[in-house]
Amino acid sequence: MAKLSIRSVSKSYGAVRVLNDVSVEVEEGSFVVLLGPSGCGKSTLLHAIAGLNPIDSGAIVIGERNVTNLPARERDVAMVFQSYALYPTMSVAENIAFPLKMRGFDRKTSTDKVEAVARLLQIEPLLGRRPRELSGGQRQRVAIGRALVRDPRLFLFDEPLSNLDAALRTELRAEIKRLHQSIRKTMVYVTHDQTEALTLADKIVVLKAGKIEQIGTPLSLYDDPDNAFVAGFIGSPRMNFLRASVVDSGKAVTVGDARVDISHLATRLENGQDVMLGIRPEHLDEKQGVELALAVDVTERLGSTAYVHGVLPSGETVVAERREDQPRFGETITLRFVPGRTCVFDAQGARIR
Amino acid sequence: MARRALFYVGLLLLLLAVLFPLYWVVVTSFKTTRDAFAIPPVWLFSPTLENYRTVFANRGFLSAFANSFIISILSSALAVAIGSIAAYGLAQQPAALRRSKEKFILSLRIAPALLFVIPMYYLATRIGALNQHWLLIAAYAFVNVPFAISLLITFFDDIPKELRDAARVDGAREFSVFWHVYLPAARGGIVATLILCVLFTWNEFFVALVLTGRNTQTLPVSITSFLTFQGIQWGALTAAATLIMLPMIVLGVLVQGQIVRGMTLGSVKG
Numbered sequence A: 001m002a003k004l005s006i007r008s009v010s011k012s013y014g015a016v017r018v019l020n021d022v023s024v025e026v027e028e029g030s031f032v033v034l035l036g037p038s039g040c041g042k043s044t045l046l047h048a049i050a051g052l053n054p055i056d057s058g059a060i061v062i063g064e065r066n067v068t069n070l071p072a073r074e075r076d077v078a079m080v081f082q083s084y085a086l087y088p089t090m091s092v093a094e095n096i097a098f099p100l101k102m103r104g105f106d107r108k109t110s111t112d113k114v115e116a117v118a119r120l121l122q123i124e125p126l127l128g129r130r131p132r133e134l135s136g137g138q139r140q141r142v143a144i145g146r147a148l149v150r151d152p153r154l155f156l157f158d159e160p161l162s163n164l165d166a167a168l169r170t171e172l173r174a175e176i177k178r179l180h181q182s183i184r185k186t187m188v189y190v191t192h193d194q195t196e197a198l199t200l201a202d203k204i205v206v207l208k209a210g211k212i213e214q215i216g217t218p219l220s221l222y223d224d225p226d227n228a229f230v231a232g233f234i235g236s237p238r239m240n241f242l243r244a245s246v247v248d249s250g251k252a253v254t255v256g257d258a259r260v261d262i263s264h265l266a267t268r269l270e271n272g273q274d275v276m277l278g279i280r281p282e283h284l285d286e287k288q289g290v291e292l293a294l295a296v297d298v299t300e301r302l303g304s305t306a307y308v309h310g311v312l313p314s315g316e317t318v319v320a321e322r323r324e325d326q327p328r329f330g331e332t333i334t335l336r337f338v339p340g341r342t343c344v345f346d347a348q349g350a351r352i353r
Numbered sequence B: 001m002a003r004r005a006l007f008y009v010g011l012l013l014l015l016l017a018v019l020f021p022l023y024w025v026v027v028t029s030f031k032t033t034r035d036a037f038a039i040p041p042v043w044l045f046s047p048t049l050e051n052y053r054t055v056f057a058n059r060g061f062l063s064a065f066a067n068s069f070i071i072s073i074l075s076s077a078l079a080v081a082i083g084s085i086a087a088y089g090l091a092q093q094p095a096a097l098r099r100s101k102e103k104f105i106l107s108l109r110i111a112p113a114l115l116f117v118i119p120m121y122y123l124a125t126r127i128g129a130l131n132q133h134w135l136l137i138a139a140y141a142f143v144n145v146p147f148a149i150s151l152l153i154t155f156f157d158d159i160p161k162e163l164r165d166a167a168r169v170d171g172a173r174e175f176s177v178f179w180h181v182y183l184p185a186a187r188g189g190i191v192a193t194l195i196l197c198v199l200f201t202w203n204e205f206f207v208a209l210v211l212t213g214r215n216t217q218t219l220p221v222s223i224t225s226f227l228t229f230q231g232i233q234w235g236a237l238t239a240a241a242t243l244i245m246l247p248m249i250v251l252g253v254l255v256q257g258q259i260v261r262g263m264t265l266g267s268v269k270g
Helices: A042-050 A092-102 A107-121 A136-148 A166-183 A194-200 A218-223 A228-233 B002-029 B050-057 B059-091 B095-110 B114-127 B133-157 B161-169 B174-185 B187-203 B206-211 B219-226 B234-260
Strands: A004-013 A016-026 A031-035 A057-062 A077-080 A154-158 A187-191 A203-208 A211-216 A240-247 A252-255 A258-261 A274-279 A290-301 A306-311 A317-322 A332-337 A343-345
Touching: A004 A042, A016 A042, A016 A057, A016 A203, A016 A211, A031 A042, A031 A194, A042 A077, A042 A154, A042 A187, A042 B161, A077 A136, A077 B161, A092 A107, A092 A136, A107 A136, A136 A166, A166 A194, A187 A194, A194 A218, A203 A218, A203 A228, A211 A218, A211 A228, A228 A274, A228 A343, A240 A317, A252 A274, A258 A290, A290 A317, A317 A332, B002 B234, B050 B059, B050 B234, B059 B095, B059 B133, B059 B174, B059 B187, B059 B219, B059 B234, B095 B133, B114 B133, B114 B206, B133 B187, B133 B206, B161 B174, B174 B187, B187 B234, B206 B219, B219 B234
Parallel strands: A031 A187, A031 A203, A077 A154, A154 A187
Antiparallel strands: A004 A016, A004 A057, A203 A211, A240 A252, A240 A274, A252 A258, A274 A343, A290 A306, A290 A332, A306 A317
């Protein structure tokens, strides 16, 4: 168990900069998720932590040890792969025992440890089988067992649930969470799935094109995003972005015909400046506030609630949550929101607070 | 329908062209000299083992059998051992580096054996190695290594890269990754390569003709002793040829099954 420091790590493949001055501090025993769209460098970063990918500059420190130039086997980390990466010619027991064998544990200790892990993950009946005789969920459980058995300083997960079906994904997600709560080991988890990130993480690192966009707790990223990318990436359905123009010497913006008060912002904007107003779908269903007229296109009914897709008079498309009525195609409804629940972004997408 | 029929007729003709000479060799080995040269050919005859007796009475043939056996097995094992380590290394290289090295290996396969054999003969006479088994074992291993590398690379390429990553994180050194993970996963390919090397070495004539001495003669060379000044002993020759083919036919049947078997199935998603 150890803390992890990633200090200004950069890496390029040819002319492409896949990691650009990335720095992250992971506290001992915490669960950190690297989140981002595919190609953002999150897997590259994880492989760099594991020692599978050399980095061009920067440093990686696990505990008090600078491991930047150490080979993977000396870093004392364990990794779970998206493709499970079980050794096809070994039985489940041999797979789990492999890290122990490589570190020269004697057979007796090794067998005991394998059994303990198998009991923890409830895969005891599978120990004699080969990986190809297992289902996807069982394979991933074995892979997690292989990571657990050695008691490493750091656990790395590379999209471990992406190859599983939805039900199994939810189940294993909860199991990983439970595992972390019971063993309290430092874990770094890569995913492009925001649900996984929001449910698992103590801290989320949002990456885009090799750069960190924001680091924060799940709630802070959701409620208080630093920029339009994070605001749009986290939350489903995503935040609505509306074109707005500053009026009243920076005290308000206009969205279409509506006037939205932004006098609570510390920054004073100039009249006529173009900004974006971000509003989450669930904040468009208030009892009172600023009103917008929405021509309804489609209503998605999800049981307890519904999402209405429609078009504003300005031509911008909007998704709004409706908890009570469920309007149909062709109807025009009135959306209401409170100015205090909105986010204002400048033309480059940076948050104005 | 007509096209289908044509396809099968073509197939039949091809099969005949390939199998008939084999059939003729085997059948002739069971004929008496008179039957063997009867015109028109005799299709029904009373078989004799006389020719096999002649072959087994020939001490040169028996020792050649032993030579062929030792040389082809040992040289192929050596070639596969060297080739699999090289192929593993190449399979892990970045594409650009790997391509340039593969070109070099390919060039070794294109070069005629003559290029190596003449200087080797010269060297062997100078150091007095011409009548020793290890010379041929080394020569054939050398000829087989490029072939083994290029074949084994394809088997190693089929093994998912994550297995190496996983093993390295699990604490394995590069050789352990190769030994514990890649080698078992490519077992089918290793066996297939070994057998193909044995097949090649077993049948090879040219290198053997140049580099073997009295004690190390292999079968393809020794069989020429049935082509004598007094004439060709067709019966004995065909009996010897049948005996030479037999082990390789058995191996050929084995190799088919091994190549087809996919060893990595089940390690990744699916």
